[in-house]
Amino acid sequence: MKPFVDANGYVVNFSYDKNAFGDAWHVLVLCRFGNKWVLTNHAERGLEFPGGKREKGETIEKAAEREVFEETGGVTNEFIYLGQYRVDSPEETFIKSIYFAELQELKTRDNYMETNGPVLMQSLPDDVKADARFSFIMKDEILPLSLQALQSLEKGI
Numbered sequence: 001m002k003p004f005v006d007a008n009g010y011v012v013n014f015s016y017d018k019n020a021f022g023d024a025w026h027v028l029v030l031c032r033f034g035n036k037w038v039l040t041n042h043a044e045r046g047l048e049f050p051g052g053k054r055e056k057g058e059t060i061e062k063a064a065e066r067e068v069f070e071e072t073g074g075v076t077n078e079f080i081y082l083g084q085y086r087v088d089s090p091e092e093t094f095i096k097s098i099y100f101a102e103l104q105e106l107k108t109r110d111n112y113m114e115t116n117g118p119v120l121m122q123s124l125p126d127d128v129k130a131d132a133r134f135s136f137i138m139k140d141e142i143l144p145l146s147l148q149a150l151q152s153l154e155k156g157i
Contacts, residue, residue, distance in 0.1 A: 012087050027096060028137075
């Protein structure tokens with residue numbers, strides 16, 4: 001388990017173990033299409049990977065599939081688990097599972113929900129934290145820890 005304090009001063013605990021903190025109702029999906037990262041341009045927060053809340057009766061994987069499609073038009077049927085984290089704030093505690101998906105297709109949509117649609121990037125900036133284009137969601141320890149998990153999987157560790 002890797003604890004840290006986020007930009008809001010909340011304690012966050014990250015784990016690579018599946019369901020380390022229980023049943024997640026939130027999801028984050030790191031996506032690639034070909035050799036490019038697929039992010040979404042959230043109308044208020046800026047660039048971030050797609051994600052959101054699970055709906056009643058939906059599995060977390062189905063939520064991941066739906067959120068990726070709604071926010072980017074991305075289509076895939078395989079999600080690779082990367083980790084999970086829990087945020088403890090005075091208002092609520094929430095658990096988010098993190099996945100990776102290699103998209104098979106990007107469909108054009110009339111509506112990308114609360115986002116302005118997909119943004120493809122050859123690579124992520126070296127210092128996402130200092131880049132004003134990116135959402136606060138991309139600026140804590142979750143992104144580097146998730147990328148580290150993905151690199152380990154790609155190396156077969």
